[in-house]
Amino acid sequence: MAERPGDQIETARSAAKEGVLADGGEDGAALREKWRLDTLREYHLLDTDPEQAFDRVTALVADLFDAPIALVSLVDDCRQWFKSAHGLDASETPRNISFCQHVVADERPVIVTDPLNDPRFADNPLVTGDPHIRFYAGVPLRAHNGAVLGTLCVIDREPREAPDAKAMQRLEDFAAIVMAEAELRRTAFERDEARRMLERALDFSSIAIWQFDPITDAIRWQGAAAELWGGDFAAALPTAEAVFGRIHPDDRAMVRAAVDEAVSSGAPYATEFRVQHPERGVRWLAGRADWDVRLNEAVLTGINVDITEQKSRQENANLLMRELHHRMRNLFATVGAIISLTRHSADGVDDYVERINSRLDALNRAQNVLLGANFMTGSMHALMREVEAAFPRIHWTGPDLLLPENALVAMALLFNELATNAVKHGALSTEHGRVEVSWTQEGGEEDDRRFRMTWTETGGAQVVGAPQRTSFGTLLMERSVRNNLGGTIERHWEPTGLVCEITLPARWREA
Incomplete structure (x- = not known):
């Protein structure tokens, strides 16, 4: 049977030692x-x-x-x-x-x-x-x-x-x-050296070690006490009562109760709390301890570890989950509305399925952009790359902007309706047609700033005017621009093709 790695190492060491002792x-x-x-x-x-x-x-x-x-x-x-x-x-x-x-x-x-x-x-x-x-x-x-x-x-x-x-x-x-x-x-010497190494390791590990004597109320410190409790810990925190004074007022009663329970029952101590660090502000600490019995006396020996970063990550995760839940509710509401309203404008089952799939694709493009960022904002350039991938003859130019989730979804639906109409009736219905999309965000006073975008179709079928009836797609575009984004939309049927001009309040910052 093959030797374990540990056995191999020990064999090699023994052989080396024997070689030193016996080699001639x-x-x-x-x-x-x-x-x-x-x-x-x-x-x-x-x-x-x-x-x-x-x-x-x-x-x-x-x-x-x-x-x-x-x-x-x-x-x-x-x-x-x-x-x-x-x-x-x-x-x-x-x-x-x-x-x-x-x-x-x-x-x-x-x-x-x-x-x-x-x-x-x-x-x-x-x-x-x-x-x-x-x-x-x-x-x-x-x-x-x-x-x-x-x-x-x-x-x-x-x-x-x-x-x-x-x-x-x-x-x-x-x-x-x-x-x-x-x-x-x-x-x-080896013991003292090992103790020095342990103390240095504790300093580097950001772990504070303490011993609490419940009879005298005294506390002894080692390790990274200065980092976790303050540089004045030796003089300022010699007793448990002094330590309670540095714990955050909202957590003080909870920590005192945990210590009292450990003292009265002899059980281990464990809790998490905030401290008011004199140099670093409010920090989260975790405390763990157990009893060390020596003859007729017992001391509570424990550690503190800084968990501020873990708490921050946990809080951010909770915030993200709440935000994600909110976004999912909005998404489901949007999908429900699209399904319901599309039913009234479809010419048949196949047309209904095609329209639903197209609009769900638009929502999917928006979600892809949000997933690539932080769920809360998305890049205008990232959205346009998604649109261009679905409709290759759409070309675009403009500054990259960070859009909030509701604005990104509205823009995705707007582009989808414009592109779908262009495929059916406009520039993208012919082999040589193309679409140019450009936008700017004007400067000036914050209340007067405007986002202006132009959708220009060329080389498509000749459409001489607006459709005879207002379709759901048109209503969806107008609601996306006016209701969701607070702007205006104007469409002109030029001899070369459709020109759509959109003006919005300039509330988005550059990416």
Whole structure:
């Protein structure tokens, strides 16, 4: 069976670690040394101040072995640095002359009874010069992962016999104590670093954390409290009563009731409310909390999250749904009126179906434009592109304007009736006929501004005058212009074809 991705990653990590530990040759040694030095830096001990916990160990070891010098030595890349140096004033020595480097290299205790008789150390400056080492016994300081970071060693200025196994075991026990102390510092540093990272993450996440003590009314804050409650939160909001003062007056009683219910019943707390943020104005917050029981006391630990944008989107969605409902009612009313009135002007079932389909197509063109925008306004150019797609020989020019829904529907029906009549009786009934539509929106005082549009047909059948009877289409055009748009419509039958002029109050802004 195939390994899961997580298992594959863990296998790869284990293989890499084993490669570092077991690989031979120069490359393997370099990798192993890098791994050891990386481990050493995890403990954050290099170049730190003296500490009693380590100094006590070297003092005890020196006394136990009756030796003048005892060291906690950490072997860095180019030096050995002494975290504790009992009986020695130096804080470090070069690594290449150190005795401790041999303990690190061999990863086992090293005992030198007389360096002058050992070819490795006979010419060593630490032997021929200060501190005149004549005896050395060092044991490894092993990290949590097995890496040897340095040594705990004893040094004498006189040659002496090798310590027995019991004495070396004691030295290794003290080395374990040194590493236990170092491990405490490593884990404390990791804990503090993790806490700092968490606090920074909370700041970036815009989440405020709080703890409320119902007995003292005190509140402690962490995270993005300044962003959610105001930059003065530490001084201004130390108690729940002060927090209630910053909650919006209309929501204050509701939040107080939710907190009182949580306190009295021990249930979790959850609510949404507005706050009067001193820098950002009114903001919506969500609050969630549960009880943290500690011995005989309980505190309510919770979070706040800014939900202003979500509330705004929800309000806009509700507004849009109400507007859509209103538009749909208007649309159904328009469709109903078209169906009812078309019935009286149709010459038969086929004619009735054709007229209904044509007018419903006009409504569909208007709805396509509205759907492409925001349901409330539509572009004049977008509407004309829909008309041109249905009637390709209609050409148009004019500024793009934003029409409200009722005006867009009225214009769509107007163009449809004009185009349908042109197909049946006018310019679009012949192969070479065409229609030119142009409009302008005049400037001037707002009350006197006018929208003027001209529909001009050429190349069609010769129509010498107005129809003998007023059709429903004509009535629909006149009602669209006069009743819905508050304008005028005039039609002239010129020798070249129909010219229709429409004048409306200029209430539309440019897109």
